[in-house]
Amino acid sequence: xxxxxxxxxxxxxxxxxxxxxxxxxxxxxxxxxxxxxxxxxxxxxxxxxxxxxxxxxxxxxxxxxxxxxxxxxxxxxxxxxxxxxxxxxxxxxxxxxxxxxxxxxxxxxxxxxxxxxxxxxxxxxxxxxxxxxxxxxxxxxxxxxxxxxxxxxxxxxxxxxxxxxxxxxxxxxxxxxxxxxxxxxxxxxxxxxxxxxxxxxxxxxxxxxxxxxxxxxxxxxxxxxxxxxxxxxxxxxxxxxxxxxxxxxxxxxxxxxxxxxxxxxxxxxxxxxxxxxxxxxxxxxxxxxxxxxxxxxxxxxxxxxxxxxxxxxxxxxxxxxxxxxxxxxxxxxxxxxxxxxxxxxxxxxxxxxxxxxxxxxxxxxxxxxxxxxxxxxxxxxxxxxxxxxxxxxxxxxxxxxxxxxxxxxxxxxxxxxxxxxxxxxxxxxxxxxxxxxxxxxxxxxxxxxxxxxxxxxxxx
Numbered sequence: 001x002x003x004x005x006x007x008x009x010x011x012x013x014x015x016x017x018x019x020x021x022x023x024x025x026x027x028x029x030x031x032x033x034x035x036x037x038x039x040x041x042x043x044x045x046x047x048x049x050x051x052x053x054x055x056x057x058x059x060x061x062x063x064x065x066x067x068x069x070x071x072x073x074x075x076x077x078x079x080x081x082x083x084x085x086x087x088x089x090x091x092x093x094x095x096x097x098x099x100x101x102x103x104x105x106x107x108x109x110x111x112x113x114x115x116x117x118x119x120x121x122x123x124x125x126x127x128x129x130x131x132x133x134x135x136x137x138x139x140x141x142x143x144x145x146x147x148x149x150x151x152x153x154x155x156x157x158x159x160x161x162x163x164x165x166x167x168x169x170x171x172x173x174x175x176x177x178x179x180x181x182x183x184x185x186x187x188x189x190x191x192x193x194x195x196x197x198x199x200x201x202x203x204x205x206x207x208x209x210x211x212x213x214x215x216x217x218x219x220x221x222x223x224x225x226x227x228x229x230x231x232x233x234x235x236x237x238x239x240x241x242x243x244x245x246x247x248x249x250x251x252x253x254x255x256x257x258x259x260x261x262x263x264x265x266x267x268x269x270x271x272x273x274x275x276x277x278x279x280x281x282x283x284x285x286x287x288x289x290x291x292x293x294x295x296x297x298x299x300x301x302x303x304x305x306x307x308x309x310x311x312x313x314x315x316x317x318x319x320x321x322x323x324x325x326x327x328x329x330x331x332x333x334x335x336x337x338x339x340x341x342x343x344x345x346x347x348x349x350x351x352x353x354x355x356x357x358x359x360x361x362x363x364x365x366x367x368x369x370x371x372x373x374x375x376x377x378x379x380x381x382x383x384x385x386x387x388x389x390x391x392x393x394x395x396x397x398x399x400x401x402x403x404x405x406x407x408x409x410x411x412x413x414x415x416x417x418x419x420x421x422x423x424x425x426x427x428x429x430x431x432x433x434x435x436x437x438x439x440x441x442x443x444x445x446x447x448x449x450x451x452x453x454x455x456x457x458x459x460x
Contacts, residue, residue, distance in 0.1 A: 002090060003041075006082035009034055025213060029098060040100070041081065045093025057213045058143055060084075060092040065141040066189075066212045067096065073135045075128060076208050099208040105197035105234050109243050117205050122245025124205050125194070125227065126253030132209075133188040133220045133258065145187055145217040148269065152176045155277050162283045164344050165416035168310040168439055170423045172276045175317050181266045187217040194223045195232040196242035221263055224250060225270025230312045230456060231278055231305070237455045272316045279309030286345020289354070297354045301376045303345035304383060307446040311456045314439055343413050348387045351380055386449045394445040401438045405430055 003010050012033045019027040019042075026045050031038040046060055058066070061083060070077045078096040102108055109118070146154060156173050159166075192214030200208040226232075228240050228247065236243030241250035251262040286303025288294040355377050395412055402415040406422060422430050447454055 002082070002084055002088040003032060003095065005085075006095065007032055007034065007039075011035075014038070025211075026093075040098030042078065042096050042098050043090075043093060044096065045084065045091050058141070058215045059213075060094055062141040062143065062215070063212045064094040066215055069135055069139045070132065070209070070212075072139070073131060075131050075135075076206055077212075078208055078210070099200045101200040101202040101207045103197075103200045103210070105232070105243075108196060108199070108201050109234055109236055113203060114201060117201060117203055118244060121201070121205065122239075122241040122249040123253030123256075125199075125242065125244065126224070126250040126255075127257035128206060128209060129191070129194055129220075129223045129227075130254045130258035130260075132191050132194070132223070135189045137189065137217070140189060143189075143216050147187065147219055148176075148180050148273070151218065151222070152180070152273060155273070155280055158284070159280045162280065162287055164283050164287075165413060165420045166279070166283075166306070166310070166344070167416060167419045167423055168313055168443060169276060169279060170420040171439070172272065172313045172317065174423060176269070176273055176276070179269055179272075181263075181269050183219065183263065183266060185220065188220045190216055190218040190220065190222050192216055192223070193226070195227050195229070196234065196244060197232060219266065219270070220258075220260075221266040222270045222274075224254065224262065225267045225272075226274040228267065228271045229274045229278060230315075231275070231308065235455050268316075272313065275309055275312045275316055279306045279313070282306040282309060283345055290345060290350065295354075297373050297376050297380065300346040300351060300354050301380055304380075304450040306344070307443065307450045308454050308456070310439075310443040311447055311454070314443060315456060348384060348391060351384045351387070355380055355384070383450060386452070390445070390449055394442075394449070398438075398442050398445075401434075401441070405434055405438065 003013065010032045014031045014033060016028060016030040019029050026043075028043040028045075030041055030043070032041050044060075044063075064080045064083050067077045067080050071079060078099050081095040081097065083094040084090050084092060102111060102114060108114060108121075152173070159169055159173070191209070191212060193211050194209065198209065198211040199206055200210065227242050227250065230237060233239060233243035239245055240247050247264070247267075251264070251267075254260075254262055282302050282305045285294070285299045286306075289296070289299040289303070399412045399415055402419050403409060406415070406418055408415070408418060410418065419430075421427075423435075447456075
């Protein structure tokens with residue numbers, strides 16, 4: 001037994017349950033029964049739901065090593081008990097102490113008992129990022145190194161691998177290439193997923209920083225930009241720093257701890273890239289359901305969140321109204337890059353199948369997950385009803401707009417792919433005003449189906 005290698009006196013385990021969340025990794029909570037009493041532990045192990053989604057992962061061994069180094073550097077993290085071996089038959093992973101506290105992002109934003117902590121959480125998170133960035137690299141495991149250009153190319157490759165034609169994503173890739181920041185700061189340890197939802201919080205503040213799987217060496221501004229992505233504000237859109245506070249509070253906490261000035265323009269760049277990264281990940285999760293590698297209904301629910309990302313990208317790139325210029329004519333619009341572009345994940349038919357099969361997915365050891373899936377199923381039934389009411393009309397109108405802009409006839413997936421090609425090539429066939437209107441009409445129409453109550457009016 002894996003646990004007995006590290007706790008030889010354990011007699012049994014109890015209260016085993018899957019923890020809700022853990023989009024890319026499995027998390028299991030349990031109690032180890034020891035002579036001196038029960039000890040709360042967590043098993044974290046790899047879930048191979050998507051090759052594309054896992055490309056940036058540091059790996060479980062590196063994660064465990066990072067947690068040990070972070071604890072030594074004064075960053076609040078769970079204590080690692082030990083790592084899994086192949087002979088355990090449990091895959092890659094590790095055991096760590098369970099840290100008590102609130103991990104639900106929405107509860108952190110709303111729980112009255114955390115009201116005092118919320119007053120300083122944004123600044124505290126900035127300070128913790130600075131502490132992570134200062135961790136000595138000599139004590140770190142081998143990690144990939146990627147600045148702005150590398151990360152943009154990495155996520156562009158992931159988007160291409162998904163095969164889903166999303167014109168707004170194409171525009172975002174172009175925006176990122178044109179606004180790539182020049183800086184000379186040395187690469188530091190970047191957490192890669194520091195956000196509300198990956199923290200455990202108590203009345204006194206942050207008790208643990210979780211989910212180090214995307215850690216790498218890179219630009220320190222990346223973590224601050226990711227923290228400000230609208231998806232991690234959970235409805236508190238006016239508070240740009242994770243829904244917890246203002247950018248000024250986040251930046252002040254970072255600067256006080258690090259002694260360095262925050263580059264706000266670079267933070268904004270990383271916010272745009274982070275928003276796109278989340279959208280590409282949403283598509284990958286939906287495709288994982290489609291190819292059978294992960295049949296949990298949560299994957300389809302997350303796939304539908306890509307429409308939120310499209311609206312967030314349009315907001316974050318707000319200057320496109322005045323700067324969307326076409327520099328090179330390329331009228332070969334009839335040449336599609338993909339002979340068979342992948343339809344966008346989570347179609348109405350797929351939602352119908354997933355909802356119908358939902359009761360088959362439950363397990364005796366996973367009551368929390370089963371209840372969560374039931375709630376997701378109920379929510380997706382509403383989405384499906386809106387899809388059936390509005391989907392065909394909106395798709396037809398979208399196709400008509402693209403046909404008028406490009407002067408070609410095809411099915412919607414091919415038209416989207418053709419528009420992506422036109423954007424990438426800066427084709428003179430596209431009128432900037434018509435294209436901008438098309439983006440907003442399409443994105444808001446899809447959002448009305450997927451998440452009509454989504455809040456997206458940022459203050460940038």
